Amino acid sequence: MNARVRAADPKQRIKGATGDWEIVIGLEIHAQVTSQAKLFSGSSTAFGAEPNSHVSLVDAAMPGMLPVINEECVRQAVRTGLGLNARINNRSVFDRKNYFYPDLPQGYQISQYKSPIVGEGEIVVDVTPTESITVGIERLHLEQDAGKSLHDQHPTMSFVDLNRSGVALMEIVSRPDLRSADEAKAYVTKLRTILRYLGTCDGDMEKGNLRADVNVSVRKPGEPFGTRCEIKNVNSIRFIGQAVDVEARRQIGILEDGGTIDQETRLYDPAKGETRSMRSKEEAHDYRYFPDPDLLPLEFDDAFVETLKAALPELPDAKKARLVSQYGLSPYDAAVLVAEREQADFFESVAKGRDGKAAANWVINELFGRLNKEGKDVTASPMSAGQLGGIVDLIAEGVISGKIAKDLFEIIWTEGGDPRAVVETRGMKQVTDTGAIEKVIDEVIAANPDKVAQAKAKPTMAGWFVGQVMKASGGKANPAAVNEILAKKLGLG
Numbered sequence: 001m002n003a004r005v006r007a008a009d010p011k012q013r014i015k016g017a018t019g020d021w022e023i024v025i026g027l028e029i030h031a032q033v034t035s036q037a038k039l040f041s042g043s044s045t046a047f048g049a050e051p052n053s054h055v056s057l058v059d060a061a062m063p064g065m066l067p068v069i070n071e072e073c074v075r076q077a078v079r080t081g082l083g084l085n086a087r088i089n090n091r092s093v094f095d096r097k098n099y100f101y102p103d104l105p106q107g108y109q110i111s112q113y114k115s116p117i118v119g120e121g122e123i124v125v126d127v128t129p130t131e132s133i134t135v136g137i138e139r140l141h142l143e144q145d146a147g148k149s150l151h152d153q154h155p156t157m158s159f160v161d162l163n164r165s166g167v168a169l170m171e172i173v174s175r176p177d178l179r180s181a182d183e184a185k186a187y188v189t190k191l192r193t194i195l196r197y198l199g200t201c202d203g204d205m206e207k208g209n210l211r212a213d214v215n216v217s218v219r220k221p222g223e224p225f226g227t228r229c230e231i232k233n234v235n236s237i238r239f240i241g242q243a244v245d246v247e248a249r250r251q252i253g254i255l256e257d258g259g260t261i262d263q264e265t266r267l268y269d270p271a272k273g274e275t276r277s278m279r280s281k282e283e284a285h286d287y288r289y290f291p292d293p294d295l296l297p298l299e300f301d302d303a304f305v306e307t308l309k310a311a312l313p314e315l316p317d318a319k320k321a322r323l324v325s326q327y328g329l330s331p332y333d334a335a336v337l338v339a340e341r342e343q344a345d346f347f348e349s350v351a352k353g354r355d356g357k358a359a360a361n362w363v364i365n366e367l368f369g370r371l372n373k374e375g376k377d378v379t380a381s382p383m384s385a386g387q388l389g390g391i392v393d394l395i396a397e398g399v400i401s402g403k404i405a406k407d408l409f410e411i412i413w414t415e416g417g418d419p420r421a422v423v424e425t426r427g428m429k430q431v432t433d434t435g436a437i438e439k440v441i442d443e444v445i446a447a448n449p450d451k452v453a454q455a456k457a458k459p460t461m462a463g464w465f466v467g468q469v470m471k472a473s474g475g476k477a478n479p480a481a482v483n484e485i486l487a488k489k490l491g492l493g
């Protein structure tokens with residue numbers, strides 16, 4: 001299927017007064033490159049430093065200063081391009097994008113315009129565990145970030161912090177292939193996961209290290225694309241979804257009233273749940289792009305690219321397919337695990353030498369469930385993979401039941417320790433001794449003659465006895481043994 005002409009699934013259409021509408025979305029993602037130093041200077045990129053403490057003469061645009069490309073940023077852009085299955089351009093050009101802004105001391109941003117470092121690519125996006133779409137990437141280029149104006153530090157003055165000035169960004173531009181808020185959110189989620197696997201951007205949206213310009217238009221199904229509006233700088237995945245829906249409804253309202261959409265730049269206000277105009281096309285900047293005379297075209301050979309390619313980590317799609325085939329996981333479980341590389345690593349440590357499905361079940365349902373509740377991610381787990389694996393082993397060996405295992409999980413989670421030793425010292429072992437189980441069963445039967453009669457008439461009543469016996473044994477009786485002996489004693493066998 002050609003992604004460029006993808007139509008929206010009929011269920012994604014929006015009902016308007018004049019019929020159905022379809023949303024068309026394309027995203028421009030700004031991702032901060034993971035690198036110690038800035039794109040054209042040696043200043044640190046560390047977050048949260050004192051204002052203007054990471055500013056070299058280049059970043060402050062002192063006269064006569066010359067930019068020098070940071071090779072690590074080039075490597076990161078190429079690695080990202082490879083991760084997006086994209087064409088790598090061995091020759092690209094840095095241009096000056098000219099505009100005035102107080103936090104842009106150069107008076108221009110060094111960016112790439114006609115010749116970006118990375119060309120067309122595509123990524124597979126899971127919209128639901130069973131549905132995926134292919135989204136086209138138009139390009140990826142390198143550019144500098146600007147500084148930051150601070151308006152809240154002084155009653156009458158604005159300050160400028162240039163720490164961010166010159167930090168490397170990758171702008172990743174998608175084709176207009178997305179057809180709903182959910183698809184847009186899933187796309188950003190997947191892109192973020194790929195970047196984090198690659199280690200080329202940490203994806204921290206709260207710090208502004210990944211932000212999106214969201215282009216939205218609407219059309220009647222089958223018609224050509226409508227005029228788009230660009231919603232600038234949306235900094236959370238949830239807000240991206242909200243901005244798409246709110247903007248699409250605004251446009252539909254205008255069109256159904258007989259109006260037309262002005263191509264403009266807008267802002268999303270999450271508090272009010274609306275988008276507002278920032279500037280119209282008429283006010284759009286003329287950036288007067290031209291190649292930066294201070295920088296030669298960026299060139300590298302195929303060997304440079306091949307070396308980077310050979311060292312790429314296993315990426316989410318490949319990892320997911322491998323977890324499904326190697327451990328027999330469902331695509332759903334595999335998708336949950338590969339969402340973060342550390343989660344998949346944790347799972348694989350637990351699954352090593354054990355039953356994959358049992359390991360996935362304990363990792364996803366118990367461990368992730370618990371981590372979620374405490375707002376922690378897997379790297380902050382108080383329980384190690386070795387400890388969780390120990391619990392899984394004890395169940396597999398029949399030493400403890402699944403039910404006791406949950407109690408054990410609780411103990412190890414809060415108090416730590418070796419699961420096998422804890423089971424030993426706290427007497428949590430499952431009772432498989434049939435003599436002991438028989439004794440409990442006999443007592444329960446003797447105390448409940450009426451229920452025995454009922455069970456004989458209605459064999460499903462045996463479940464009640466199982467419950468009583470388990471309770472009397474403190475949950476430690478082996479359920480399989482209980483079922484077997486009970487059936488015999490009640491004459492149901």
Ligand code: ADP
Pocket residue numbers: 024025026027028173174175176177215216217225226227228
């Ligand atoms: P510009 O150069 O003005 O930024 P681009 O062609 O680079 O325009 O497109 C910017 C973004 O807008 C891309 O992500 C693209 O997919 C998206 N886009 C283009 N046309 C439309 C449209 N009609 N509706 C929604 N998004 C669109």
Ligand code: MG
Pocket residue numbers: 028173
């Ligand atoms: Mg653009």
